[in-house]
């Protein structure tokens with residue numbers, strides 16, 4: 001079966017919700033796709049949930065490309081989007097195009113995501129003009145968390161709600177194929193969704209967006225550090241892993257593992273010859 005295309009994703013607007021999820025490795029990508037995920041984002045959240053950094057800022061292009069290639073080996077139907085890391089695009093169009101292009105040339109992705117609104121619209125436009133599809137991302141943009149005062153809901157007062165509407169319009173003019181809305185009040189997300197011609201994909205943006213995205217580790221219960229209000233945890237995978245590995249450790253200590261079924265044998269004849 002062929003990979004979902006950007007026009008196919010766009011055609012879902014107003015028809016059926018788009019299912020998106022992050023993934024960072026071959027197993028999570030394969031499972032996500034088998035479960036029906038249509039768009040996989042190789043998120044810079046890997047900095048936190050895979051590499052253990054405090055925030056998303058430290059992750060590099062080289063690291064993002066390693067995760068992208070792993071995901072590409074596991075997913076052949078979902079649209080793959082590489083999340084451009086901090087300082088890989090902010091310096092201007094030439095560097096942005098070169099780094100975005102690497103996600104396609106080396107990362108096995110079909111598109112990239114860039115955080116920010118009006119401030120980055122020229123850069124987004126340059127990347128789109130180079131033939132690299134861009135997924136926009138406005139509202140809470142974690143690479144700017146310090147400037148925004150933390151991981152906070154955006155667009156609650158009139159000025160910031162207006163700013164978000166302008167950001168959406170600027171990105172549409174710049175040519176994004178879809179738009180992520182993160183941590184935005186539901187009614188504002190609804191207005192943006194009705195106003196823009198491309199799909200909106202929400203994370204903490206309520207039920208009216210054209211699709212939803214969450215972080216893989218949040219969905220399966222593998223991220224104990226914090227639980228944003230917008231997360232629904234569908235499994236307790238950490239607990240299951242802890243149970244399995246604890247039992248393994250105890251079995252080794254108690255000499256219950258390995259047993260005969262988990263061990264290899266040699267013939268008596270060879271053994272006798274060896275001992276003589």
Ligand SMILES: Nc1nc(=O)c2c([nH]1)NC[C@@H]1CN(c3ccc(C(=O)N[C@@H](CCC(=O)O)C(=O)O)cc3)CN21
Nearest residue numbers: 045048049056142151152153215218223227228229230
């Ligand atoms: N595991 C994980 N899940 C994510 O969704 C995620 C990451 N990591 N890392 C990068 C960013 C950081 N994100 C976050 C992190 C925390 C909140 C949070 O706790 N927000 C408050 C809202 C506070 C307010 O009312 O303004 C909340 O209660 O949800 C939101 C988004 C989203 N992204």
Ligand SMILES: CC(C)C(=O)C(=O)O
Nearest residue numbers: 022043044045083215
């Ligand atoms: C949560 C999504 C939108 C993201 O940017 C990430 O995982 O890095």
Ligand SMILES: [Mg+2]
Nearest residue numbers: 043044045083
């Ligand atoms: Mg991100």
